[in-house]
Structure formats: C-alpha cells, structure tokens
Amino acid sequence: MHTESGTQARETGESAQxxxxxxxxxxxxxxxPVKELAEQFGLSVEFVERFIAGLVQRKGAAIDARPVISPVRRFLGRTRRLVFRLMDHPVPFISVTAAAAISLFLYFHFLNHPLSQVRPGDPVIDLRADPVLFFGITLATLLLHWTCYYRLGRVRYALLxxxxxxxxxxxxxxVVAWLRMQDQNVSNMPVQLLLLAFGMLALNVAYAGAGAFAAVLGGFxxxxxxxxxxxxxxRQQLLGRLFELQELLEKPHETLTSIEERPWYRALETVRAQPLHYAIGLGAGAAAVYMLLRGVVFGHLDDASLSRMPLLFLVTLAFQVSDIALMAIVAFVHRNVGGAILSAVVYQLSGLLMYLLPIPHFGPEFFRRPAMPFILAIGFILAxxxxxxxxxxSLVEERALRERRRLVNDPAILLAELVRIQWMLSVKPLDVCVMVVDVVKSSLMKAGSDPLKAEYSFRDYQEMVxxxxxxxxxxxHSTAGDGVVVAFDDCKAALDAAKSVQSEMPxxxxxxxxxxxxxxxxxxxxSGLVTGDIDKVVFTEVIDIAAHSEKRAxxxxxxxxxxxxxxxxxxxxxxLNxxxxxxxxxxxxxxxxx
Structure with a gap:
C-alpha cells in the first residue's frame, strides 16, 4: 500500500513535473524509449507510456489535417492573387473572360444542338435548351466582371x-445567325442582323449600368x-507623413494638365457652372426627341402594330437608357448630394412638362392614364x-483625380494634405492626469521561475490594474514591460485608483x-497638458515625469x-526632498x- 501511494505521489509530484x-x-x-525515460525520472513505465501516448496523439491530431488543408489554401491564395493581378488590366481582362464565356457556351450548345438540326423559325440560340449551362456561365462571368469593377472603383472601366x-x-x-440563314434563303438578312446587334446593345447597356453601379460602390x-x-x-506616422510632404514640396514637380484640356472635362465644367439650366434644357430636349420619334415617325401606327415592331421596342429601350445617362450627367456635376438630387428631379420634371404639348399620343390626355400616378412615383424615386x-x-472620380495629382507631386494637392495633417496634429491641448505603476524587482521574481507561470502572473497583474x-x-495607455500607464481626466480619480491597486495587492x-x-x-x-489624444502619443513629458516619480516612491x-x-x-x-x-x-x- 505504501509503495503504491509512493508511486502515485511521484507520478503527480516533482518527478512528473x-x-x-x-x-x-x-x-x-x-x-x-519509454523505459529509458521512466528510469531517468524515477517513474513507472506504465505512467510514462500513457503520458507519451497522449502527447503524441494530440500532436498528431493537430498535424494530420495540414497536408490536405495547406495545399488547398496555397492554391486558392495564388489563384486569388493571379486573378487580382489580371484585373489590374481591366479592358483585356473583361474582353478575354467575355470571349472565353461566349466561346464556352457556343461550343457546348452546338455540341448538343448542331446547326444541321436547326429548323426554319427556330431562334438563333435556344436558351431554353441549355438553361443551366447558359445561366451558370453568365452568372460566373458577371460576378468576375462586377468584382473587377468594384475592386478598381472606376465607372469608365464599366463603360469600356x-x-x-x-x-x-x-x-x-x-456570325451564328449568318451561318444559319445561308441554308434558309432569308431575304431580309441585313435587317435581322441589325436587330440582333440592337438587341445585344440593349442588353449591354443594362450590363453597363450594373457595372457602373458596382464601380461606384467600390470607389465609395x-x-x-x-x-x-x-x-x-x-501620431508618429502622421509626423512622418508631414515631414515627407514638406520634402516633396521642396522638389521639382510635374504637371497634370491633360485632364483639363480634354473636351469632355471642359464640357462637364461648363455644365457645372449652371447645372439647373442644363438640367432643364437637357430634360426638355430628350423629351422632345422621344415625342418626335413616337408621335411623328410612328404616329401612323396603332398600338397593335407597334407591339409587333421589335425595332421600336429596342429604340424605346435605348432612349430610356440614354435618358437615365443624361440625368446622371446633370447630377454628377454637383458638389453636394442635395444639388445632385435636385438636378435629377428638375431634369425629370422638365421632360414631363414637355409631354403637355398637343402632339399625337401626348398632351393632357397623356396624364389622364390610370397608371400615371404610379409612373410619376417611379420617376421621382428613379431621379x-x-x-x-x-x-x-463624382466623389470617387474627384478622389481618383486628386490621387493622380498626388502621384506627380502636384503642389496644391500636397499642400492640402499637409494642412489636413497639421489639423490632425494640432489638437487642442488636453489636461490629463497620468498614473504609472511598476513592479519592484520584477527581474528577480522571474529569475528561476517557470516562464509560463511568470507570463500568467504578470499578465494577470496588468489586467487587474x-x-x-x-x-x-x-x-x-500602455502595458509595455512590467508597468502599466493609465490616463485619467481627474487627479482625484487617479489617486483613488492608485490606492485601490495597492490595497488589492495582498x-x-x-x-x-x-x-x-x-x-x-x-x-x-x-498631471499636465498633452497635445493630441494621449492614446496616440508615443512620448509625452507627462508620462515621462510620472514614470520618474514612480521610481522615487x-x-x-x-x-x-x-x-x-x-x-x-x-x-x-x-x-520629499x-x-x-x-x-x-x-x-x-x-x-x-x-
């Protein structure tokens, strides 16, 4: 009995430790070998066997998954970096992925549905025959493209x-339609091909709108x-950037005047000078074009005939998209969101007022339609x-232009950033009270002690303080080393906290x-003044004096x-003296x- 209890004591006591x-x-x-370890530490072979088995099992369980997970993670990481590098060249990336998606779909589609099996009257490509294939490829391609636009944050890339x-x-x-029509002797082949081109234009206008929205979100x-x-x-990083800007301002700089010289930029600046005038003019002009098209060119056709004219549908769709684009332009030029919304609403109202003119299909009867309140509400929400x-x-584009100017060390942009950083650094001085706590003979406490016990105890002490x-x-403010630095707004609170810390130590x-x-x-x-937020100040005299005072206690x-x-x-x-x-x-x- 005594031998067994002695063995158990060794297995849980100093020998095991x-x-x-x-x-x-x-x-x-x-x-x-287990037997060798047992003899070396005076433990039973059975105890050491159980101990080593548990240790190796835990170690192995943590490692077993790595050969499978690590290569997968590396592959996904490399793939992601490769795709992002390709996205840095957006137009080639979009063109290649779109061409690959179209080629892949056409290959599998005609592999299952050869041209020789197409009958007269069938659509050029029957999407109903391969819905999963079509929507799968389309969705994957759109996600890639929208990710590219979001990541780059530039509307121009979505349009291109x-x-x-x-x-x-x-x-x-x-090309597919032309190959099919060769065997069917279609008389109006050019018209059919033109309609197909217009149809794809309408779809890609919607694509451009979705891509532009993704780019705006990404830029924001x-x-x-x-x-x-x-x-x-x-604060240290801000000071470093401040000195860097001062050095850049002393060096020769390039100029970036090509943007202002471009016609589209001058046109935007012209609109920006009188945005509401252009909103009224463009809104009324766009409405007049649509009224002329609908009331004069197609005025002799009834609604039944119009419903069978895909060309009119595509022209109407193209006009609606162009109308939204013009509305976006007059809103884009404004410096604030309220002005942008006002310009869009004024553009919409000026177009509606034009519809009061006595032209066939328009005039007062146009507004007496039952669905008109709903149409007006949708138009206001759209605006x-x-x-x-x-x-x-516009905020995103202005930021991008400033970034381009900053890269060529434009003095105005550098000065603006310099002043902004000076504002951030020149915060009103705050009166704070700093308490510094330190452990006496902390090195001696750690010497010869279990490092894990020392780590646990000192961390627990800092958390308690x-x-x-x-x-x-x-x-x-800081828990570096063995000390703790704490900032208070009130010296009475700092002293009460210090007394509480000392009373809790036993x-x-x-x-x-x-x-x-x-x-x-x-x-x-x-207690003293600190310039800036003390949480961001690396060095301040208040902390330095408090630390030296602590050493005199x-x-x-x-x-x-x-x-x-x-x-x-x-x-x-x-x-004290x-x-x-x-x-x-x-x-x-x-x-x-x-």
Missing part, C-alpha cells in the same frame, strides 16, 4: 467593358477606407436614386499570484507631483497598502 519541463525544452525526446462585351457578343451571334468603399486609414494613423449614385460617383483603473474612469498575491515572490508595487502620478507607496497635488484637496501628504522637471514630489501617507 521534471519530466514535463524536460520534454518542454526537448520536444525530440518523445522518441526516446460594356463596349467590349457588346462587340464580342453581337459579333458572335451575328475605397474612399471610406482611405479616410479611415488616415484617421487611424498614429432621387440616380442623383445619389451620380453624386457618389487595468480593471481597477477603468472603474475609476481611467484609460490604459489578496492578489494570496489568490492569483503563481510565483514564489509577491508582487510589490510603486506608483507615480503627474517607496515599496507599496504612491508619489504625486506638485502639479497633481494642486488638483487634490484634503489628502495627507509628506514632501526631491524634484523632477521642476516639480516637487510628495508621498501619499494613506496609500492603501498593507
């Missing part, structure tokens, strides 16, 4: 991509991310939506400290500077330690 320390420092020792997709899709379908996300990165820069999206797009400080309204040492030596603290408190004591004492009343203090930075030091007589 010695084995644990040995394997922690020498992981390769798990391959040493739409042109490329239209040319590729229209050409492919027209980039804009917000850029602002957030600047706001989150540390507001277009105004908001166009304004966001932080928790007490937060109860008194303190904000932890209980902490008794119940939470895992080291053989107790934690003994010294605390220093100083006795073990378990609290020292406050003369500046801090001026904000304290009714606290018993004893003056020392000064730091012109501040006399005082020892708190009721520190709370025991």
């Amino acid at each position: 010695a084995l644990v320390r040995y394997l922690r420092e020498h992981p390769e020792a798990v391959r040493v 991509g739409a042109v490329a997709c239209w040319v590729l899709s229209a050409t492919a379908l027209m 996300a980039q804009l917000k991310r850029s602002d957030r990165e600047l706001e989150q820069m540390t 507001v939506t277009v105004g908001i999206v166009a304004h966001v797009g 932080a928790g007490i400080a937060q109860k008194y309204g303190g904000r932890v 209980l902490f040492n008794q119940s939470r400290n895992r080291l053989s030596m107790p934690f003994r603290l010294r605390i220093g408190i100083h 006795p073990v378990g004591g609290i020292v406050v500077t003369e500046k801090a004492l001026e904000r304290l009343t009714g606290e018993p203090m004893a003056p 020392e000064e730091i930075g012109g501040n006399r030091l005082f020892l708190v007589l009721s520190s709370g330690s025991s």
